[in-house]
Amino acid sequence: MKISSADLFMKVxxxxxxxxxxxxxxxxxDCANATLAIGGSPVMTSSxxxxxDMVKLANALVLNFGTIDDKALEAxxxxxxxxxxxxxxxxxxxVGVGATSYRTEQVKELLSKVTFQIIRGNASEILSMMGGDTVTRGVDSGELAISNAELAAQAANELNSIIVVSGAKDAVSDGKHTSIIDNGNLLLTNVTGTGCMSTALIGAFSGVTDDFYSAAIAGISTMSISGELAASTLQKDEGTGTFRVRLIDAISRMDKEIWMHEVKLSEKVAN
Ligand SMILES: Nc1ncnc2c1ncn2[C@@H]1O[C@H](COP(=O)(O)OP(=O)(O)OP(=O)(O)O)[C@@H](O)[C@H]1O
Ligand SMILES: Cc1ncsc1CCO
Ligand SMILES: [Mg+2]
Incomplete structure (x- = not known):
């Protein structure tokens, strides 16, 4: 698993x-720049x-619920x-599923019409997609009793998709195998869109392989490791604004060697 994710950087x-x-x-x-930084080519159109016509030209499609309205849902x-x-x-x-009934109902509706190879959200969002009690506050995750690894495995089985649950530890599961990535930095939660950007990265990796499990690991771990590297460069008088720029720098510099050196990836077989 580790090797196949590592090989995706050059492919992208x-x-x-x-x-x-x-x-x-x-x-x-930020999503367009993250896509470019990893080597992909973004196009953000929603009419x-x-x-x-646009999706016919694409290698991957990313659907993000952040500011949905009826027109975006139609698209x-x-x-x-x-x-x-x-x-x-x-x-x-x-994004934000569980916070309002509109989001929760609309995501169910879309799931009944479209097959998703990968779903990435924070723990509250993924739990809400399974019909669990909602703890999503706006777009941020609340505290849950279940571990991200257990949640990802259950959600993968229930939703029939590869699930990425991001958080202090990120978990990726296809329902049979679950991998945990123990990278990240708290600053990632103080800049908006680090979750959205990680989904964009997963999109870029999914566009060059049909091993979507490895693509999911490559995408989420790139964000978590880049957060660590960006945080490590901050000087005393620098804060979240500089961090946001350094994050894109770190993504643009990520390659097989850096990734292999930095990633804290453990794989386990669920149940
Ligand atoms: N407590 C934490 N410690 C370290 N890293 C974290 C922590 N929480 C999240 N991260 C990292 O932040 C990145 C984004 O994950 P997060 O779960 O915050 O997404 P999100 O809630 O969807 O974000 P957004 O909606 O702002 O885009 C991931 O790389 C994740 O590993
Ligand atoms: C803050 C915010 N509100 C809707 S989408 C979004 C970006 C983070 O998901
Ligand atoms: Mg999010």
Whole structure:
């Protein structure tokens, strides 16, 4: 598992996958820059009249619930169905699901129409997608009793998708295997969109392989390791603004060697 994720860095930079993202207006620019930094090519378009044509050109599709409205949801359904028909991987970021009934109902609706190869969210969002008691506050995660690894494994079985639960420890599961990534830095929670950007990275890696488990690990671990590296460069008079810029620097410098040196990845077989 470790080796196949490591090999994806070069593949992304060689192939420059086009990652079509229907995403939120808060973090759209950061997601485009994160995609470029890892070697992908972003396109962020959301008109229901255009998305079917755009997704046909794409290597991966990312659907992000951050600022959904009825028009964006219409575009997501069209793009998602088109991608499914063409075997283009679809990745969901269920931002804020659990906070309001609109988000929770609409994500269920979309799940019934579109197949997602990977779903990445924080623990509250993933729990809410399984019908659990909601602890999502706005777009941030609350405290849960269940570990991210257990949650990811259960959600993978229930939702029939590879699940990434991000947090202090990130977990990736296909329901049979669960991997834990013990990288990260608290500063990642003080800059908006680090979760959205990690989903964009997962999209880029999914555009160059059909090993979506390895793509999910590569994407989320790139964000967590880049957070550590960016934090380690901060001087006394620097804060979250500089951190945000250094984060993109670290993503743009990430490669197989750095990743192999920094990643704290453990794999276990669930149940
Ligand atoms: N307590 C923590 N300590 C260290 N790293 C963390 C912590 N919580 C989250 N992270 C890291 O922050 C990144 C984003 O994950 P997070 O769970 O905060 O996403 P999110 O809630 O969807 O964020 P957003 O909605 O702002 O985009 C991941 O790389 C994750 O590992
Ligand atoms: C702050 C915020 N609100 C809606 S989307 C978003 C970006 C982080 O998910
Ligand atoms: Mg999020």
């Amino acid at each position: 930079r060689e192939r420059k996958p086009l990652v079509h993202q229907i995403t939120n207006f808060v973090t759209v620019n 229901p009249r255009e998305v079917a 997501m359904e069209i793009a998602g169905k088109t991608a499914n028909a063409l075997d283009i991987p679809v990745i969901l970021d269920p």
